Amino acid sequence: MSTPTPEVYERGKGMDAHNQVMREIRSRKEASYDPREPTRVWLDEDNTPDGVKRSLTIILNTGGCRWARAGGCTMCGYVAESVDGGSVSHDALVDQIDVCLEHEAENADEPAELIKIYTSGSFLDEREVGAETRRAIAETFADRERMVVESLPDFVDREKIEDFTDRGLDTDVAIGLETATDRVRHDCVNKYFDFADFEDACAQAARADRESESADAGVKAYLLMKPPFLAEPEAVRDMISSVERCADVEGCHTVSMNPCNVQRYTMVDELYFRDGYRPPWLWSVAHVLEETADVDAIVVSDPVGHGSERGPHNCGECDDLVQKAIKDFDLRQDPSVFEQVSCECELTWETVLERERSFNQPLTR
Helix, strand or coil: CCCCCHHHCCCCCCCHHHHHHHHHHHCCCCCCCCCCCCCEEEEEEEEECCEEEEEEEEECCCCCCHHHHHCCCCCCCHHHHCCCCCCCCHHHHHHHHHHHHHHHHHHCCCCCCEEEEECCCCCCCCCCCCHHHHHHHHHHCCCCCEEEEECCHHHCCHHHHHHHHCCCCEEEEEEEEECCCHHHHHHCCCCCCCHHHHHHHHHHHHHHHHHCCCCCEEEEEEEEECCCCCCHHHHHHHHHHHHHHHHCCCCEEEEEEEECCCCCCCHHHHHHCCCCCCCCCHHHHHHHHHHCCCCCCEEEECCCCCCCCCCCCCCCCCHHHHHHHHHHHHHHCCHHHHHHCCCCHHHHHHHHHHHCCHHHCCCCC
8 A cells, every 4th residue: 555645644533643643544555446446336225315215336446535644543454445646537537337237237127216326435625526527426426316425524615516416316415423422433443533523524415405496405413333442332322412413413314333343454453353342232233223212214234244243243143133133124124024033142242331431341152
């Protein structure tokens, strides 16, 4: 991985010592990536304010999140999948979109109604995706129903959202808030902004929504279940509170809870190999979804790497069943699905919630 030049650093933000160490860790990456190929693309279904929609998810291969190149979040290793050099041309990004459209044509009976575009950074940061490319992508998908784009709150403004809503696309900005608790976001995640900045971004989306005559706009908050340095019960309490606080913010209509998984080139990875971190229990994910089922927002979760030691897991016997119940809840928002799954390891999880503390975590593997 190329060494970031000083101008991409967000100096004076976050934990300086952590950022310095993480830049060194991430410099060990040896893999390189084709700037004309997307990082990933897949077809799925997603719950939206207008119901369940067929979705095409695209992860563009960009120069990487500017905050991650400065050192970044304790759990995020996606910058290791970024193109060397810190930037990707307009033509190369358009080629990536063409590859995704070809994938859709080959694997779907009809075009997806929902398009989700991520960059493992900020789609609305014009140092990652320029204005010309953003508008070209909006034009390419103008015949679809809904668009989701990813961004840190710094880069969210009404005019950028209007590139999509002016073409009749309902538009959601996915913001990696991680937690509504500023201290946890700063000290456990190493994310520099405050909850108030998230509220400001939601206000920008709400303004775009009010001013558009042909499309809706809103925010999808991404939360992190169990960042490092929190014990399981602390993580559960923080997540329930965070879901509730996000649901109360005007403009935020969906909350996506992402259970932490252990990615390479991260602080979480370093802790994991020293027995200082265990990914969250899937029982904890189910519990949070049950406890927040009545908030005024869609609440979903997609446990990446479920059932593996580096991903959210229970005992290994019930992981697939609990994951299936979580997926069912995502689509139907019915907490009764969790009454249909049980396992002996639930008692172990309950003991962890009762006895695990930050100074002795993880209590189990």
